[in-house]
Structures are given as C-alpha cells and as structure tokens.
Amino acid sequence: MTKNDYQTTAAINKHKTYAIIGICCQFVLLLGSLLYYKERMLFSDAPHVLFRIVNEHKLQIAENRYGSFITQLFPLIGSSLHLSIRSLMILYSASFNLFFLATSILLTFKYKRYDLVVILTLYLTLFVSDTYFWTNNEVHQGITWLMITIAVNQYMVDKLRPKIITVIVFVALATLSIWTHPLVMLAALFLWFFYFIDRGVRMFSNTEIIIYSILLLALSYMKFYQGMHHGYDSGKIEIVTQLNTDGLKHIFSSAQLSSFIKHCITNYWILIILTSTGIIAMLRGKKYLLTVYTIIAVCGYLLLICITYRDVKDWLFYMESEYMPLSIICCVPFVYFVLPQLKQQHAIILLVSIFCIRLGYIQHSSKQFTLRANIIEQINERMKIKGITKAIITNIDEVTNQQLIMNWGAPVESILSSKLNGERPQRTFIFADSAMLKVFNTNSKDTLLSCFEKTPDKGINSRYFIIDTSANYTTLTYSELIK
Secondary structure, three states: OOOHHOOHHHHHHHHHHHHHHHHHHHHHHHHHHHHOOHHHOOOHHHHHHHHHHHHHHOOOOOOHHHHHHHHHHHHHHHHHOOOOOHHHHHHHHHHHHHHHHHHHHHHHHHHOOOOHHHHHHHHHHOOOOOOHHOOOOOHHHHHHHHHHHHHHHHHHHHHHOOHHHHEEEEHHHHHHHHHHHHHHHHHHHHHHHHHHHHHHOOOOOHHHOOOOOOOOHHHHHHHHHHHOOOOHHHHHHHHHHHHHHHHHHHHHHHHHHHHHHHHHHHOOOHHHHHHHHHHHHHHHOHHHHHHHHHHHHHHHHHHHHHOOOOOOOOOOHHHHHHHHHHHHHHHHHHHHHHHHHHHHHHHHHHHHHHHHHHHHHHHHHHHHHHHHHHHHHHHHHHHHHOOEEEEEEEEOHHHHHHHHHEEEEEEEHHHHHHHHOOOOOEEEEEEEEHHHHHHHHOOOOOEEEEOOOOOHHHHHOOOOEEEEOOOOOOOOEEHHHHH
C-alpha cells in the first residue's frame, strides 16, 4: 500500500476493507482464547506467571521485557477484585488477543494504517499453529507495540506536532517495543530501512527516516549490549557472537533447518507463496535493491535461527514464536506490492482464504494441548483415589512425557486444575528425576515444591490457594500412581 494508494476514496475504502478482514480474523483468535483457556493457561509459562501474580500481588516482568505489563494487568487487577481463579485464567488467556485486537482497531479507525493491520494479522497467523497455545513469548507484545510506534509517529508527523515531542514519543514507544523482546529490533530495523529504500512506501521525509533510523540503531545496540550481558538472552546472543567457520559449515545439515523446511512444506506453505509473489512483484516493478534487501533479510534471519537453535527440531510451540518475526519480513512485499494490484473481490477472497486456512491449522493443534490438560486432570484424579494431596512423581514413561511436551510447570498446572475442580486443599505434583530429588526434596509439610523454587505456605495467597500442610510429599513412580 503506497502513499499514492491512500489518495483516492476508493483506494482508502479498499484497503480499509482488508484491515477489517484482519480485525475479523483476530476476533476469531480472541474467541479461541476463551474457548481454549484451559489449554493455554495450563501450559508452561502462563500458569507459572499467573500463580506468581496472584501470590505476590505484582507484575512479573522478566528479563526487562517491560511491554508485557499490558497483558499482566488483567490478572493483577482481577485478583485485586477477588475474581474467581477461572475468571482470572480466562482473562489472562484473552488479554493477549485483546491487546492485538484493540491495537488493530486503533490502527484502523484512528490512525488509518490499514497496511499495519494486515501485516499484524499475517504475523499472528502465518507461522502459528502450536504456538497459539503458548501465550507468554513477549515478542508478540513487542511486535504489537512496534505497530503502535510506527502509526503514532506517522500520525504526529502528519499533524505537524512539535518535532521534539514527536521524537520523545517515538523514542519512548520504540524503547518499549524493542525492550519487550530482542527479536523486535530485527523486525523494526527491517521495516524502517524498507521504507528508506523505496520511495513508494515511504511515510516520512528523508531527514525523518534518517533520524528515526539512527535512533532505532542506537536503541537496538543498547538492547543487544544489555541482552549480551544479562540473563536468558545472553546465552542466545553468545551462541551467535562466538560462532566460527566450522560452525557455519554445519548449518545446512542442522536439525533446525531440516525441521524448518519440512514444516514450510506441510504447515507454512502459504507463507512461501506470499513471499514468492512479493519478490516477483518487486522484480517486475524493477525494485532490484529492495528485492536484494528483502532476500538478504530473510536469509539472515533464518541463519540466526539455525545458529541459535541448530540442534532443536522439536518444541514447535516455541520455535514458531521465534519464526514469527520472519513473517513480517516475508509478507511486507506482498502487502505493499501485490495486494494493492489485485481487484478488491479477488483480494478479499484471498485474505479470507489465507486466514481461514491458518485458523484451521491452529484448531488442529488444539488436540495435543487438550490431551495435555486432560493428563494433568487424570493425574490429580489418581492422587485423589490414592488419598495423596502432594506428590513427587518419578520415572514418567516416554509416551506420557512427550504428550506433556514440557513438564516443568506441573506444580502450578496441577494446583490450578485442582482449583478449577473445586478441591480444597488443592492437589499438586512435581516431576523429578534422581538428581533433582537430591536438591529439591523437602520434609517440610508447609512448603510447596513449585516450578523453580520452594514456596512456604505463608507465601501463598490463601484467598485462592490452600495446600495440605498436614502431610509430606509422597514420592512414587508414575506407574505406581496410575496402576
């Protein structure tokens, strides 16, 4: 959607229609967050964060990812209002998609950035199947903040707001976006230099683009430096910065690249089509520099993924969230150079088809997460039958372990599941191997073995959760429990 495309009423209505289609797709995603709240809120990070918010009465901002506050406000305020745990789980599950949807509505009806709505909706669908049920990768909030940053900045420039105020707002919003997740800086830099290279999609003057690009580069460097020397992100960055020539040689034979190619054929094939048509459209328009830039950006991002996660071939729920910023790089040429050239009825059919197909993939992925939630409930039920309220489970069989996908969140997943079933006190269990038993076992009756720490009973919000303080943990094998 070029600047010239916005000049006629017909073009404005045409692109607005595409944005509304995106909003409708996101509304369906919101409905799914309500329907599948158990699957999303009884899996890994989400229940852990929710449990800590309720017990500690404060936001759980990890790794300086401040933009995640927007979704955490929902359970925080809800718990202050003493809403039921079911309501808090539903609110937290919906909060992510509410943020995305509210942003798209704002972009459409306030800022008239219909292109960004389409890009955001493609971001939320093209690489998404399993990861829809793993809500807590902050990159999604960061990308959404990025869309707001671009729209607000253009709006202030168009309205001739004082330049110093415009720059301050830009820096504040861009910082929030990039600090929410380091991958956001890659998408941000790609978009800005995309606008810089091509005059047709440029929304700012040359001087403004240069100023904001310098600011983005500076913020990105600061985030990179901070991430390189702190916490979770430092390990990922270290893998990239310490790569040598021998490491590069093994990229083409890596498990990650093989897995990515396989899923591109079986799952993400629409993205391949959109990317190809976008590149062809740029070549036909003799936008050779932009074409080379886009191809380099795609290959560079994929290379970073293969370097960082070279031997990772499972955990599709996790890897999809890492792939998702790549969808912005891949689909931007389609949005700006293919979509505007299509007849409106053809574009509508195409967008509706794309979103419906991707929603189908998400629905198909729900089965494994429903199974997973059922396994948690079944274990709680077996504990009830055996008169156990707290269990340390060892020697879980491989099939069940694979069905659980990840099991570190079991202590809080089991408490939440037990609470939903109206049990008082709630049952809780943790999976542990022999090494973990040596350092993590406890003889204290009033201590919860949580995901990464031991939590005393007094540290638990008794309005919501009550653990059995009259009994020690019972240690048993998984087969002993289910027989």
